[in-house]
Amino acid sequence: MPAQPRRILFVCLGNICRSPLAEGIFRSVAATAGTANRFAVDSAGTGAWHAGNPPDPRSIQVAARHGVDISAQRARAVGAADFEKFDLLLGMDRSNVDTLIGRAPADAAKKVHLFLEYAGIGHRDVPDPYYGGEDGFETVYRMLHEASEALAAKLGARDASAPISGQASSIT
DSSP states (O other), X not given: OOOOOEEEEEEESSSSSXXXXXXXXXXXXXXXXXXXXXXXXXXXXXXXXXXXXXXXXXXXXXXXXXXXXXXXXXXXXXXXXXXXHOSEEXXXXXXXXXXXXXXXXXXXXXXXXXXXXXXXXXXXXXXXXXXXXXHHHHHHHHHHHHHHHHHHHXXXXXXXXXXXXXXXXXXX
């Protein structure tokens, strides 16, 4: 029986800029590496302000310039079931991580990590480009691409049936 895919949820504040980009970029990186079947990815926001909306047009544009289509994604808020469903919940910044840990059941808090740190890129936040210009979205794209490649290598180089450090091996 094939191993269950690793389930990864990328999380930012509103789920219209950073986390949809992270989801799309990680899908693309995994597909290029031939490991897409090892992962089930999604994105969400800690807030529900934009629920049902597509990603910010600037996120869609920067992704498209790099050959990644995120236009069909729709924003949603993190729900209680996400802490059971996903193996990893990767916050884009420390505020997202703190919010997630505050909402997580005690046994699920260990699944929450700062994305760049977990990927091995450093203990840094992915800045929110929402109030800035196009160059901020390009900078965020590059950061997320680097982190996605590092994360895919970190998780893809291992036996997909082995649990992530401290994580359950199968999530329904």
